[in-house]
Amino acid sequence: MKGVPPGVVNIVFGVGSRAGQALISHKDVNVISFTGSTLTGYKIKQQTCTLPVKLSLELGGKNAGIIFEDADLTACIPTTVRSCFQNSGQICLATSRLYVHRKIFDTFIEKFINEVKQIKVGNPFDDATKIGPVVSKEHMDKIMKYIQIAKQANATILCGETVTPKSDELTQGYFILPTVITDVKDTSELMLQEIFGPVVCVCVFDDDNEVIERANNINYGLAASLWTSNLGRAHRIAKKIECGVVWINCWMIRDLRMPFGGIKDSGMGREGYPFSRDVFTDLKSVSLSLI
Structure with a gap:
């Protein structure tokens, strides 16, 4: 050096x-x-x-993204998609649990899925590619195990593995499609264990105290992101979320x-x-x- x-x-x-x-x-x-x-x-x-x-x-993270009813979805959705799937979700700070307020859940999930479907998965040397393969076959098999757990638990896979067809190119490597899952219980392995892949679970919540408790009811405590127009609420909840890093209306903003x-x-x-x-x-x- x-x-x-x-x-x-x-x-x-x-x-x-x-x-x-x-x-x-x-x-x-x-x-x-x-x-x-x-x-x-x-x-x-x-x-x-x-x-x-x-x-x-x-160490590991099982990071929560909390989308309140007054969130600016125009800014929130593309950033949240990136937080879930950048580097195929193989980032310790990736968002893998999303909690969306009931009042905006349907609107959010429709826009979110549309954005996810625009992600190009493929050869990392292609400039148009946004997501490449995961690191190994062993890791791919581990991620797919969690997706099978979702199917066996009758969770809903809205897009991605098992519901979206793969091109021939993607069957030749360790590629996993960005996968969005709903109807998952908080006690599921999908919500409690770090998958470290392009998989996110999206849940509904009704009030601030509920989502704080659910976000904290986990063994991990690395990061969280909050999306709201109410900065008083944002700072209040940021204090109560049990993790080392909290982003408000952003993700992966780092000051060394x-x-x-x-x-x-x-x-x-x-x-x-x-x-x-x-x-x-x-x-x-x-x-x-x-x-």
Whole structure:
């Protein structure tokens, strides 16, 4: 890396059970900043609990998007579609649970589905493509398992896998169509577990207290997005949502001076200046006698 002294940055390739294990157990490693699955994060936490190391863990998310009855749908819908399906949903900050106020549910879902159907899935080297394949066959099979759970539970798949025909091109790779599911119970695996794919569940809610409780009734706590014209309501609910990042009338707005990280099963610690200093450096107290 230009401008960086030799040895400051070392890129080590290998599987977690070998390369990762060697790194987290090495006596010269005193800080571990990990981004990945909750399961792996907890393994790192368990294996380093007796070691003098600092931990910063950014783990999984099952992020809620809450669409209130006074939301500006013209701005909300394209941004929310992007938040659900960008990078085939393989983003820890992706929106995978949508709660839409009953008064606007029908209007929202019609416009939302129309927008989703405009997404071109295909060859990532084609400039017109918006979504490419998922990372592996193993991951594709995992995502499809959740879609089968939806079918078995008599949920409604409005578009995407199992209801939208695939082109021959898409059958040749690990492609999954953007999939929108409704009529899903809050206790379903679809609502509780991180799928990490182009799948979103859309639910109806009736009042603020209800949606706060439902959004928080989960083990994850990474991010949420709120859509409303009432900024008083937005700030009030932002305080009550149990997560590390809240967006109001936007998504994926990042300022690297702001704290970033999750709570619950979504991680521990905060990064972003000046908070990264607490992770990657140590404070030292030096006293000097002038007598």
